Amino acid sequence: MKIQALKGFKDIVPGEVELWQHLEKVAREVFARFHFAEIRLPILEETELFARSIGEATDIVEKEMYTFTDKKITMRPEATASLLRAYIEHGLYAQKPVQRLFTIGPMFRHERPQKGRLRQFHQMDIEVLGSENPLVDAELMAMGAMLLKELGITVSLELNSLGCPDCRPAYRAQLVAYITERLQHLCSDCKRRSTTNPLRVLDCKVPACREQMAEAPSIQDHLCGPCRDHFQRVQAGLAQLDVPFSLNKFMVRGLDYYCRTTFEFITSDLGAQAAVAAGGRYDGLVETLGGPKNTPGIGFAMGMERLVLLLQQQQQAVSEGPGIDLFIAGIGEQGVEKAFGLAHAIRAVRSVAMDHDGKSLKSQMKQADKAGARFVLIIGDTELTSGLGILRNMRTEEQQNVELSSSALIDCLKTNK
RNA sequence: GUGGGCGUAGCUCAAUUGGUUAGAGCACCUGGUUGUGGCCCAGGAGGCCGUGGGUUCAAGUCCCAUCGCUCACCCCA
Numbered sequence: 001m002k003i004q005a006l007k008g009f010k011d012i013v014p015g016e017v018e019l020w021q022h023l024e025k026v027a028r029e030v031f032a033r034f035h036f037a038e039i040r041l042p043i044l045e046e047t048e049l050f051a052r053s054i055g056e057a058t059d060i061v062e063k064e065m066y067t068f069t070d071k072k073i074t075m076r077p078e079a080t081a082s083l084l085r086a087y088i089e090h091g092l093y094a095q096k097p098v099q100r101l102f103t104i105g106p107m108f109r110h111e112r113p114q115k116g117r118l119r120q121f122h123q124m125d126i127e128v129l130g131s132e133n134p135l136v137d138a139e140l141m142a143m144g145a146m147l148l149k150e151l152g153i154t155v156s157l158e159l160n161s162l163g164c165p166d167c168r169p170a171y172r173a174q175l176v177a178y179i180t181e182r183l184q185h186l187c188s189d190c191k192r193r194s195t196t197n198p199l200r201v202l203d204c205k206v207p208a209c210r211e212q213m214a215e216a217p218s219i220q221d222h223l224c225g226p227c228r229d230h231f232q233r234v235q236a237g238l239a240q241l242d243v244p245f246s247l248n249k250f251m252v253r254g255l256d257y258y259c260r261t262t263f264e265f266i267t268s269d270l271g272a273q274a275a276v277a278a279g280g281r282y283d284g285l286v287e288t289l290g291g292p293k294n295t296p297g298i299g300f301a302m303g304m305e306r307l308v309l310l311l312q313q314q315q316q317a318v319s320e321g322p323g324i325d326l327f328i329a330g331i332g333e334q335g336v337e338k339a340f341g342l343a344h345a346i347r348a349v350r351s352v353a354m355d356h357d358g359k360s361l362k363s364q365m366k367q368a369d370k371a372g373a374r375f376v377l378i379i380g381d382t383e384l385t386s387g388l389g390i391l392r393n394m395r396t397e398e399q400q401n402v403e404l405s406s407s408a409l410i411d412c413l414k415t416n417k
Numbered sequence: 418g419u420g421g422g423c424g425u426a427g428c429u430c431a432a433u434u435g436g437u438u439a440g441a442g443c444a445c446c447u448g449g450u451u452g453u454g455g456c457c458c459a460g461g462a463g464g465c466c467g468u469g470g471g472u473u474c475a476a477g478u479c480c481c482a483u484c485g486c487u488c489a490c491c492c493c494a
Contacts, residue, residue, distance in 0.1 A: 394455095
């Protein structure tokens with residue numbers, strides 16, 4: 001019986017890992033331009049943290065978390081809760097009125113895997129804490145749009161507002177009334193949702209349900225004054241920054257803590273997993289987790305597996321690795337021994353590969369070619385006797401004799417490109 | 418938890434109505450070139466046909482079970 005990776009867990013092997021490195025590099029650059037600071041967080045937290053933030057009754061907390069029940073600890077299913085815990089624990093709210101933070105890493109959910117959806121998945125999570133200014137909402141979405149654009153990924157941005165504890169209950173009641181009237185025309189899932197999570201009926205995929213819900217009351221028409229004002233200023237901010245978006249009154253959130261602004265970057269190229277990034281505002285969450293009162297927050301997460309799939313799919317090929325500076329081909333026992341020492345010395349300043357197994361020169365030349373070596377240094381008996389190695393430029397095919405000393409070789413590699 | 422599709426070489430796949438020794442491309446190794454890469458040519462290695470049972474003179478092929486992968490549903494950043 002052979003051992004293989006767990007269901008829903010994936011290795012990222014050479015050849016694919018370059019795409020991840022590219023993604024992270026571009027992301028870090030963009031985050032820095034928008035003045036976000038990185039925070040690194042643990043993967044395990046007290047189960048209670050997620051129960052309180054995500055909501056006791058959600059499927060995530062009820063059955064999709066990796067929890068060590070005897071210790072009451074859980075592998076994080078998302079990053080926001082952990083980030084806020086750290087924010088509160090270290091009193092970051094006291095250091096600066098507004099904290100702009102991001103974190104990158106693996107998350108875990110015990111779901112059945114499908115395309116773009118694994119049990120260990122990776123997210124880049126970006127949060128702004130301490131501001132409820134709608135310009136911040138717009139700026140955050142603009143940053144997401146800029147990053148995706150620089151990655152060469154085409155998506156659309158959808159926007160909605162979920163209101164706040166002042167206006168949502170009244171809307172919700174009205175929606176429930178609307179749903180109840182049409183209950184017999186809805187799918188069995190929606191019948192269940194009508195009591196468990198009525199907002200979810202809005203984004204059901206069953207055509208009959210969509211039809212029934214087409215004329216459903218829109219949250220956007222039922223916002224209270226402050227929420228309506230906030231929502232409008234978010235849109236004005238996006239317009240000013242030339243970030244295209246469309247309003248989607250059917251877009252809702254599964255997690256309890258969201259309020260007001262909610263948004264998703266959507267693609268049609270990933271099957272059922274349309275959202276490559278999603279987020280929203282959570283003004284009450286910091287307080288819920290024991291932080292200072294009235295600490296607003298907004299954030300979003302980008303699904304890295306999905307971004308990588310799109311990078312592969314949309315042919316945003318990252319150039320092959322730069323290859324190696326030098327391959328040292330030693331012939332015979334003495335040659336290999338000399339190569340071994342020289343390789344180590346030159347590695348202080350240049351990348352060097354070699355074959356330790358005494359393969360034929362032809363074989364070593366092939367290896368050098370495959371490694372993308374720019375130069376090959378050949379050391380055989382003749383070269384050992386003369387003290388001069390043959391340095392071959394693999395691109396121009398020119399060869400020259402170079403003294404077999406690390407300093408001479410380093411000089412030579414520096415002057416020849 | 419539910420439903421569909423698929424399991425043959427490292428990878429992508431083929432194998433007629435069940436019929437001799439399961440093939441190809443890519444990748445790998447060796448040689449053609451005493452010590453020089455790519456291209457070409459020749460050769461080589463690599464398979465419990467996912468696993469177990471059944472039907473049959475005969476199973477990669479048909480049946481059952483099981484495991485795995487995958488897509489979708491539920492749920493969801």
